[in-house]
Amino acid sequence: STETRMNHPVLEREALHTVRLTLNGRARSGQAQPRLLLSDFLRHQLGATGTHVGCEHGVCGACTVRIDGVAARACLTLAVQVDGRQVDTVETPQGHDAILDALKAAFKRHHALQCGFCTAGILMSSADWLQRQRAHGQVPDEAAVRDMLSGHLCRCTGYTPIVNAVMEV
Ligand code: FES
Ligand code: FES
Numbered sequence: 001s002t003e004t005r006m007n008h009p010v011l012e013r014e015a016l017h018t019v020r021l022t023l024n025g026r027a028r029s030g031q032a033q034p035r036l037l038l039s040d041f042l043r044h045q046l047g048a049t050g051t052h053v054g055c056e057h058g059v060c061g062a063c064t065v066r067i068d069g070v071a072a073r074a075c076l077t078l079a080v081q082v083d084g085r086q087v088d089t090v091e092t093p094q095g096h097d098a099i100l101d102a103l104k105a106a107f108k109r110h111h112a113l114q115c116g117f118c119t120a121g122i123l124m125s126s127a128d129w130l131q132r133q134r135a136h137g138q139v140p141d142e143a144a145v146r147d148m149l150s151g152h153l154c155r156c157t158g159y160t161p162i163v164n165a166v167m168e169v
């Protein structure tokens with residue numbers, strides 16, 4: 001009953017919270033328990049399945065999104081933490097982020113995706129990183145690109161075309 005639920009300390013902690021965010025340029029909202037991961041919130045509540053979930057432990061990088069522009073693991077972020085914030089994923093519409101658009105085109109040209117599982121996260125990390133490199137007037141070399149990509153695991157192991165695609169952009 002409602003009364004039982006309200007009086008139960010554990011269930012009370014799991015009360016639903018409304019989370020309002022800007023997702024890929026659009027105002028969205030959903031309901032989330034305090035422990036719900038951002039990755040699950042995006043995929044299951046908002047239908048944004050472009051963000052993939054691999055390890056759920058912050059290791060593989062597949063779930064990487066940008067929160068207020070900064071790359072972050074969606075599996076290490078709680079949904080309630082993005083209330084009032086801007087979240088961008090691989091589903092960012094074309095024309096909203098020139099660097100992300102260029103990366104997507106370069107990945108296609110270089111055949112930088114095999115199964116595609118790791119791709120969304122790599123694109124979001126790379127877009128954030130390249131934007132910051134440009135802001136500081138830096139042109140990264142291959143070693144720097146490989147270092148940035150070290151936060152991502154590609155189970156298909158095809159790293160060379162990924163490096164080449166990021167290098168091109
Ligand atoms: Fe988040 Fe692997 S699913 S880092
Ligand atoms: Fe398959 Fe990277 S392309 S995991």
